[in-house]
Amino acid sequence: MAMNDLSDIIRVIIPLLVLSVVYTRWARSKARLPPGPTPLPLLGNVHQIPWEYQHKSFADWGKKYGPVVFARIFNMPIVILSSIQTIEDLLDKRGAIYSDRPIGSMYNDMVEFTANTAFLPYNDQWRRHRKWLQAAIATPKAIESLCPLQQRESLRLLVDLVNSPEEFMLHIKRYPAALMMEIAYGRHVSSMSEDKLVGLTDQALEELVKLGGFGSTVVDFIPLLRHIPVWFPGAAFKRRALKIRDMIHTSMNTPYNKVREEMLAGSARPSYLRMLLETYPRDKTPSREEEADMKGSATSMYGAGAETTTSTLQSFLLAMILHPKVFQKAQAEIDRVIESSRLPDFEDRDSLPYLECVLKEVYRWNTPVPLSIPHRLMEDDVYNGFHIPKGSTIIPNVWAIAMDPDMYLDPELFWPERFEGMDEEEADLKDPRRVVFGSGRRICPGRQLGERSIWLAVARITATFDIKKARDASGVEITPEASFPPGSVSHPKPFVCDIRPRSEKAAMLVDQLNKKLS
DSSP states (O other), X not given: OOHHHHHHHHHHHHHHHHHHHHHHHHHHHHXXXXXXXXXXXXXXXXXXXXXXXXXHHHHHHHHHHOSEEEEEETXXXXXXXXXXXHHIIIIXXXXXXXXXXOOOHIIIIISOOTTOGGGOOSSHHHHHHHHHXXXXXXXXXXXXXXXXXXXXXXXXXXXXXXXXXXXXXXXXXXXXXXXXXXHHHOOOOSOTTTOHHHHHHHHHHHHHHHHOSTTSSGGGTOGGGGGSOTTSTTTHHHHHHHHHHHHHHHHHHHHHXXXXXXXXXXXXXXXXXXXXXXXXXXXXXXXXXXXXXXXXXXXXXXXXXXXXHHHHHHHHHHXXXXXXXXXXXXXXXXXXXXXXXXXXXXXXXXXXXXXXXXXXXXXXXXXXXXXXXXXXXXXXXXXXXXXXXXXXXXXXXXXXXXXXXXXXXXXXXXXXXXXXXXXXXXXXHHOTHHXXXXXXXXXXXXXXXXXXXXXXXXXXXXXXXXXXXXBOTTSOBOOOOOOOOSSSSOOOOOOOOEEEESSHHHHHHHHHHHHXXX
16 A cells, blocks of 8 residues: 555544544533443444353443443444333333334344344334234233143143153253244244254244344445445354355245145144235235235244244253252242142242242343344433434343342342242242243233243143253263353253153143143
8 A cells, every 4th residue: 555545544544543532522511411431432342241141241331331331333322221110111101202223234124034023113003013913922812712722732842751761951942932833933843953944943042032133134234334345354153144044044935835835725723824825815815015014914923933932941941950859949939738649730920929939030030132122212311311313222121130139139149039039029029920921012912821821831831840960871960050051042052951751640631631732
């Protein structure tokens, strides 16, 4: 490079840096922004944010600056919320202006999952999706109608655990996959390994989880990077995105086409997608936009339900292996309440308060989604004297709340008894389920379905199985590590365990009930 060229570049860059510093100081002087780390010119705070485990860095900021932290990623303002109070005040009470979503270039432009209900802007399309989902899975009538499916699939989970306990991780994944595939598409899933569509969809979801949420890739902040060629150095993110895009498209199109064919043949089973398609007359074909809407909504239902349920059930098993006295106490409670001739069911829930505490602690100990899907502020706002600018990306740090020592004594400790003896107000305040399913108008519409499915599986596993540490070839116990790899959904690191029926009687009960259903 010639010296003249270098001099020209320097003459351009230096004024830009000066202008950036002046602008940043001017902007801060004009509006009293929430406290936060000091930004660099042009870069903002990007150098202080890791691409993995962002929730931990944000939690450290919360300890230093308070429950509302302001930062910038390049020129994008972000606000991190680290307390129940701030989430309630802003996302719940001011939902009219805090319910939009930031548009991420990775998910929208590259993976092209544009009709994903969870990531839609706060507009008529999102309201349409929400109305559909509310009718299908969130009304009291809908929740009641899904009980037989949950009972059947939770029993199938027990059968699988009896027959091949060494594949417990696969069985745990099959349970929510079977629930959501049947609800979304009327598709029965008997095996994760034999159902190619489920295998592909599961792989796509795993890749999306590893990809992280909004802001986990630099292309979300420099959208022009999406145009670089796939062969270009550093373009691995683009090659990965295109691979995920193809898997997502197949996962959306294949079941949609299958349900349409079955409807024409008169053989379609009841499902969410069939319900949507039945709103169109037989002689009217939905437009491409309408088809994309229905495909996206159905795929979103499957993805949201399967991933978080799997994470929570895996975390439950890991916690019980590491804390056998907790598991034994939960078993003793069930033994006092449930007759040995049947399995726990939904009507038993109020009679099992300790099991409820265990489940709350599982949600808190490894919150399934450490950082909730970000919201976007639609207009300027003022909170506690601080100015929050329009367009800010609002990030609820659920993990920080779950690990807040002011909320939970010794938060690193797995201790279900922390939830005992609370009055109604305190119990509601400290219930981690208040935030793990999202907040405000963007709260997960399937939260009751998911939470009830998890409870039923946990109750029935506890009633019928013993869960212990596995042993190696020398007979030495293998203590699993309570480690959770990075990702938008927090799954435990793969582990092994010894899971077997508590008794011959328990195994026979599972077998007898399964034969009645067959």
